[in-house]
Amino acid sequence: MIIGLPGLGWRGDMRADSPVIQGSRTYVPVLAEQEWYRAEAEQIEAFAPMVPIERVWVEVVTSSSTMAKNGERDLISRLVSLDAPPRRDPVPARDAASLTGRRVITFSGTGEKAGHQRDLRAVTEPYASSDGDISVRVARELDWYRWAWSGNAPKTLEVPVHLLWLE
Template structure:
């Protein structure tokens, strides 16, 4: 008598195979124009990096070029409520733009764990990771991929769960709704999305 076969609920359905979205490749801000509203990373080689920031247009003072940079929460609030926010000027050589590029293969498992070593000279490329492969998902940036079309600027509001019909899902909100929740206390409008369609940025 054969044992009953139970399908893995996290396995990707072959009839709806999803190709990964583009990866994030940090690109020096000095090489880019039209920075307003772009996602940026700031920091210094060997010290570390800050993410979830937005830029404004470059400013030249004397012989130096700077980029006004603000946390995304403040950027969304300024855009929605049309208020002025303070944007510190960061030397342009310490700012990288999050540019979308086709993902490359990166290092595989190390010592039985899924890790990879990076250089400290610049922010590392961020390849997309299928949402179901992450142990923690709430609050993370997500990309939804349907028929090859990428929908970005989403945040996970829940961890992975089983929906009423047995589908493995995550509730998501737009980033505007996510950040408005912070400054207003108003719970965000969310959408239940099959986890197999979602990737961590």
């Protein structure tokens, strides 16, 4: 989820619950992802501030054809309106300036065997792996956040950079 106010700014990496009606207003309980993951992992209650529904947006991932055209855009096409959160199209990880800490998606296979895995965070920048691939180590997002509150380093998976996209 993204929360914010047109003309002022936006905050991403949020999780939301079902809207709640109080009087004549509708609110959405919204929580920072780190707190949501902690509450889920430790089975504890978390306080979620109630945000007016007109200040809550749902992040949407665009199609793979849009992903492929992402590198073709010029500066003018990247201008945004201050009336809504900026659109964030997925970007091939190999084209990104930095990866560590960013949310990534892995893609693999083609046709009916195509698949993807979400809820991952890049733990390293690209490096040359032992088999000569350019790779990035990734962790499950829950483990990424657990690392912040517990200090325990996450288990990671080595993924070739050509299979990664930034969300």
